Amino acid sequence: MTYMIHGATGAQGAPVVAALAAAGKPVTALTRDAGAVVDEARVLAVDYSSPADLTDAYRGAEGVFVHLPVAPEEDRLAFARNVVAAVREARPARVVFSTSGAIVSADGDGDGGRDDSAESAVSVLVAGLADSGVSHAVIEPRFYLENLLLPNVIAGVREEGVLRYSLPSGFRTSWASHLDIADVATELFERTDITGVVSVGQYPAVSGEELAEAFSTRLGRPVTYEATDPHVFFAPLAPMLGEQATATIADMYRAVGTQPDHSITAERSAQKLLGITPRTAGQWLADLAL
Structure with missing residues (x-):
């Protein structure tokens, strides 16, 4: 069984592909470009707008990594509902969803940056996963380095x-790298005992x-x-x-920017739940060899 990674040629999905491949996991890169070449991964052309294609991709999968693309909210809502429908039908072993910066946890810092309205795409997807009965976890970062x-x-x-x-x-905000998200996603695929929201970012x-x-x-x-x-x-x-x-x-x-800060809390942090400490800005710059 393989791991299905959405946006596998993009900034968020590519590090997840690399991290899973480095761990010796079979990876399938989900992308809209059928001609894309992704190192150490099989490529499968899948569009968020097709529930049937999503269902076929998810069926039998060991894990699915999802994040919603930047698009008009009406489109994102449709994508979220299609993903939920596919998860319910295909029932992959595990789903890990990154909110890409939207805050859905109850301990979020005020209203700034929240995306927890009943009709937001992120919240529709989070609620749909919770109701699906499929093992899942939600990665909740703040801002990306x-x-x-x-x-x-x-x-x-x-x-x-x-x-x-x-x-x-x-x-002050809890910055994280796409590399940190990949580390957390890879661990969450293994740690099926961890469910719900995992906040990712520097703390303090x-x-x-x-x-x-x-x-x-x-x-x-x-x-x-x-x-x-x-x-x-x-x-x-x-x-x-x-x-x-x-x-x-x-x-x-x-x-x-009108809030006191934009920090994660320790209680649901990757540091506490998974023992993963995000890179400092200095470590991130060194990793990039900038």
């Missing part, structure tokens, strides 16, 4: 010694100034932090993501 590699961010670091990001100065949370310090240490020269208005910061992504999705992301960041 890979966001700091966006061209408009890393260029400022390299050319000006300034780390610009759309969070207030001094604001860190500020933008501390991230800039990590860049400074890695590069051997001063790097400072500069807060940027979210709508200004994300504007360059509109041609790729679309105006609506870009505005939604910017609004989320603005809401998050």
